[in-house]
């Protein structure tokens with residue numbers, strides 16, 4: 001049995017797990033201290049790794065919500081999008097006294113699904129995770145897509161509407177603008193009048209969450225259903241473009257926001273298959289994430305073993 005530690009640092013939560021041959025044996029989860037800045041998040045990660053290692057010097061994989069220079073181990077743009085370039089990998093490695101591999105969080109989740117989840121057994125895989133933001137990863141011809149500067153797979157920034165709303169990246173109409181959790185909440189706050197969300201939130205727009213929007217949609221609330229349908233349309237269009245570009249054998253859809261809306265997965269799968277090129281769909285199946293919230297930690301731990309096991 002080979003053990004390693006996987007850490008998944010998201011905008012909202014940090015998860016860490018001790019993983020043995022792809023199976024998490026001990027898991028920790030807490031809020032990411034984004035307001036505390038990079039030093040505080042580094043300390044959070046160090047503490048969780050120390051707790052889970054129990055004195056063993058285990059290789060560590062870290063996935064983080066941001067863009068990473070994987071060769072240099074530098075975080076180019078971290079949670080909250082205001083961290084300066086930071087040598088996160090080497091700083092953490094020195095702090096825990098063990099080797100560390102660093103990648104984008106959804107790239108790590110893609111590794112998790114590929115090796116131990118819904119993407120097992122295929123050499124051409126696309127994963128799309130819908131959470132606070134929308135991220136992705138891909139395996140092409142049996143190799144993880146990393147890109148020339150470690151930036152491959154940012155499928156949330158595929159634009160599906162050239163004149164759409166402005167995204168956090170500066171472009172218009174990205175998939176993330178319509179389907180990312182924080183943008184869904186923003187859109188719901190702007191459409192409060194006449195919605196059951198007004199009653200559910202006690203009239204406080206700031207308290208509206210994605211799960212409230214999902215629940216309101218289940219109750220037949222028109223503005224929430226419109227938001228869900230726009231999410232499905234944007235995701236379907238984006239996924240169809242990715243299928244046409246990469247011709248995967250399997251697409252895995254996951255993330256807390258994707259799972260929060262019960263019908264979203266089947267709407268996106270149907271829409272993407274209708275829109276993509278016929279030959280690109282010949283060998284394609286579209287599946288749900290098998291590892292759920294732990295895909296990132298399992299993937300990070302798996303990559304740590306591949307590099308340093």
Ligand SMILES: [Zn+2]
Nearest residue numbers: 157167169174
């Ligand atoms: Zn964007």
